[in-house]
Amino acid sequence: MASLQDIQRRISSTKQTRQITSAMQMVSTAKLSQIQRSGTGYHSYASRLEVVVEHLVSAHLLDNIDAKHIPLIGQRPIKKTGILVITSDRGLVGSYNANVIKQTNALMKKENLNPDNAVILAVGGNGADFYKKRGFNVVLEHRGVSDVPTFNEVRQVLKTTISLYDSEVFDALHVVYNHFVNRLTSEYRDVQLLPLTAETLEKMGGEHKDEHKANFEVQSVYDIEPDSTAVLNVVLPQFVQSLVYEAVLDAKTAEHAASSTAMRSATDSADDLIHDLGLQFNRARQAQITTEITEITGGMVALE
Incomplete structure (x- = not known):
């Protein structure tokens, strides 16, 4: 599974591409x-x-x-x-x-x-x-x-x-x-x-x-x-x-x-990709937080 940093990097590069294709469409x-x-x-x-x-x-x-x-x-x-x-x-x-x-x-x-x-x-x-x-x-x-x-x-x-x-x-x-x-x-x-x-x-x-x-x-x-x-x-x-x-x-x-x-289609595709990457980022972030909470809870139980 891609790391949060990798997903953020893809979102950033896709947004830059969308700006270019949107400008070319205009x-x-x-x-x-x-x-x-x-x-x-x-x-x-x-x-x-x-x-x-x-x-x-x-x-x-x-x-x-x-x-x-x-x-x-x-x-x-x-x-x-x-x-x-x-x-x-x-x-x-x-x-x-x-x-x-x-x-x-x-x-x-x-x-x-x-x-x-x-x-x-x-x-x-x-x-x-x-x-x-x-x-x-x-x-x-x-x-x-x-x-x-x-x-x-x-x-x-x-x-x-x-x-x-x-x-x-x-x-x-x-x-x-x-x-x-x-x-x-x-x-x-x-x-x-x-x-x-x-x-x-x-x-x-x-x-x-x-x-x-x-x-x-x-x-x-x-x-x-x-x-x-x-x-x-x-x-x-x-x-x-x-x-x-x-x-x-x-x-x-x-x-x-x-x-x-063509540029409008590319811009629409970039929007869809950004949306999907955003969902992927949120799921990955949620999973990371859940793992951190589980680890903290496990550590507290071990100390007791």
């Missing part, structure tokens, strides 16, 4: 609120851009375009598939990283992807380290994403991604990440981003497509100046960059929520 909650406020304006812009692209598709602007002049819509044999994996740089986020990696591995198994026919683009250290150890070619690695990432911060990732696709380092691109649902829940998402086709563009309107259209109507017949190819060469890269940046924002929001939940 910090993560504050970061979550900050990124939700910060991302509201960009989500509005991204929604409007999605609607514009949907209307361009409905106007059949992509039907007669020569793919040679717009690489993002070019259809070519898929020799290598790129997977953009968005994870965190650190731990203490519960099952956040494990869920992304587990579901991504399931996607690879389903699509028969392996180090020979797939490359990894990693935003976040956990994903980069995991796939490096398993022999995958990590062609892009970006660590140190800030708590509230800005577009300028992620701009180089976006440019490099499109450049790698244009250079045929990969012929198709999946973006995989945790989507923020609420403070307690996130869900895995897999978006096949490249190449862009009329079918995939129609699917990228998102779950609020009807709401977006109701709030932002765009005509479906266009007068194009100078020509449709020039317009699409401007709009489509912006659209791809918008989707990737929005995925980074979404994933970072889910990361803060996961961190807050």
Whole structure:
């Protein structure tokens, strides 16, 4: 049985741990609120851009375009598939990283992807380290994403991604990440981003497509100046960059929520442990007092 001093030491160290986890929970909650406020304006812009692209598709602007002049819509044999994996740089986020990696591995198994026919683009250290150890070619690695990432911060990732696709380092691109649902829940998402086709563009309107259209109507017949190819060469890269940046924002929001939940669970566990150790201490102290009284009583009887 542990001594009273050992139990007191454990209670003291557990209280210190609880203070740390409680503080980390408050910090993560504050970061979550900050990124939700910060991302509201960009989500509005991204929604409007999605609607514009949907209307361009409905106007059949992509039907007669020569793919040679717009690489993002070019259809070519898929020799290598790129997977953009968005994870965190650190731990203490519960099952956040494990869920992304587990579901991504399931996607690879389903699509028969392996180090020979797939490359990894990693935003976040956990994903980069995991796939490096398993022999995958990590062609892009970006660590140190800030708590509230800005577009300028992620701009180089976006440019490099499109450049790698244009250079045929990969012929198709999946973006995989945790989507923020609420403070307690996130869900895995897999978006096949490249190449862009009329079918995939129609699917990228998102779950609020009807709401977006109701709030932002765009005509479906266009007068194009100078020509449709020039317009699409401007709009489509912006659209791809918008989707990737929005995925980074979404994933970072889910990361803060996961961190807050994990730290709250750790704090609750520390409280339970402190309570149990307190009961154990009281029982041990009671047993010690009983033993001391018995010894004193026995000594008095012996003296008589």
